[in-house]
Amino acid sequence: DTGVSQDPRHKITKRGQNVTFRCDPISEHNRLYWYRQTLGQGPEFLTYFQNEAQLEKSRLLSDRFSAERPKGSFSTLEIQRTEQGDSAMYLCASSWSGGFSPLHFGNGTRLTVT
Amino acid sequence: GESVGLHLPTLSVQEGDNSIINCAYSNSASDYFIWYKQESGKGPQFIIDIRSNMDKRQGQRVTVLLNKTVKHLSLQIAATQPGDSAVYFCAENGVTGGGNKLTFGTGTQLKVEL
Numbered sequence: 001d002t003g004v005s006q007d008p009r010h011k012i013t014k015r016g017q018n019v020t021f022r023c024d025p026i027s028e029h030n031r032l033y034w035y036r037q038t039l040g041q042g043p044e045f046l047t048y049f050q051n052e053a054q055l056e057k058s059r060l061l062s063d064r065f066s067a068e069r070p071k072g073s074f075s076t077l078e079i080q081r082t083e084q085g086d087s088a089m090y091l092c093a094s095s096w097s098g099g100f101s102p103l104h105f106g107n108g109t110r111l112t113v114t
Numbered sequence: 115g116e117s118v119g120l121h122l123p124t125l126s127v128q129e130g131d132n133s134i135i136n137c138a139y140s141n142s143a144s145d146y147f148i149w150y151k152q153e154s155g156k157g158p159q160f161i162i163d164i165r166s167n168m169d170k171r172q173g174q175r176v177t178v179l180l181n182k183t184v185k186h187l188s189l190q191i192a193a194t195q196p197g198d199s200a201v202y203f204c205a206e207n208g209v210t211g212g213g214n215k216l217t218f219g220t221g222t223q224l225k226v227e228l
Contacts, residue, residue, distance in 0.1 A: 006156070031214070042203050042218030043158065056215065091157050095214055100146045100165055103216060105157035
C-alpha cells in the first residue's frame with residue numbers, strides 16, 4: 001500500500017499525558033498536512049509542511065501542539081498535557097506542491113482523552 | 115470568515131437512482147474545489163476535483179458541476195450503489211495562505227436503500 005500511513009490508529013490516554021502521532025506521506029509528495037476532525041464535522045486544518053518547512057499553523061493549534069517533519073518525509077504531531085477537548089480524529093494528508101493537487105488522506109489516529 | 119456549507123445533512127436514495135449532493139461556498143476567491151467520500155472509521159477519499167475555470171467535470175459515474183455565479187457546487191453520482199453509502203464533503207482551497215489548504219463543510223450522509 002503506497003497511500004498515506006498513520007500510526008497508531010487508536011490512542012486512549014489520560015488527561016494531562018503527552019501523546020505523539022506519526023504520519024508517513026505518499027513518498028513522491030512534498031507537502032504534508034495535519035487536520036483534526038470531530039464527530040459529525042468536516043476536517044479542520046491544523047498545519048502544513050512543504051518539505052521540512054512548516055509554512056502555516058492554524059490558530060486552532062495551541063501551544064500544547066507541536067508538529068515536526070525533520071527530514072521532509074514523515075511527520076509527527078505531539079500534544080502535551082492532553083485535555084478532554086483534544087479527543088478527535090487526527091488526519092494526515094499529503095500532496096504535490098505544483099499546480100492544483102488534491103490532498104490524499106490517511107485513515108487517521110483516533111484520540112480519546114479520559 | 116470563509117465557510118463551506120451543505121444544503122442537506124442526509125440524503126436517502128434508492129439503489130440504481132442518481133444522487134445529487136449540493137454544496138454552497140462563500141469564498142468567491144476560491145479557485146479549486148474537491149469532493150471527498152468518507153466511510154466510517156476511514157479518512158476522506160478523493161473523488162473528483164474541479165478548477166474555477168471549468169463548469170463541469172466528469173469521472174467514472176460521478177460528475178461535478180460548478181456555478182461560480184451563485185457559488186454553488188454539486189456532485190452527481192449515477193446509478194447509485196450500496197457501496198456509495200458514506201459521508202460526502204465538498205472542500206475549497208480559498209486563497210488564504212496558499213498551499214492548497216482546504217476548508218471543508220460539515221458533510222452530507224448518503225444512504226442507499228436497497
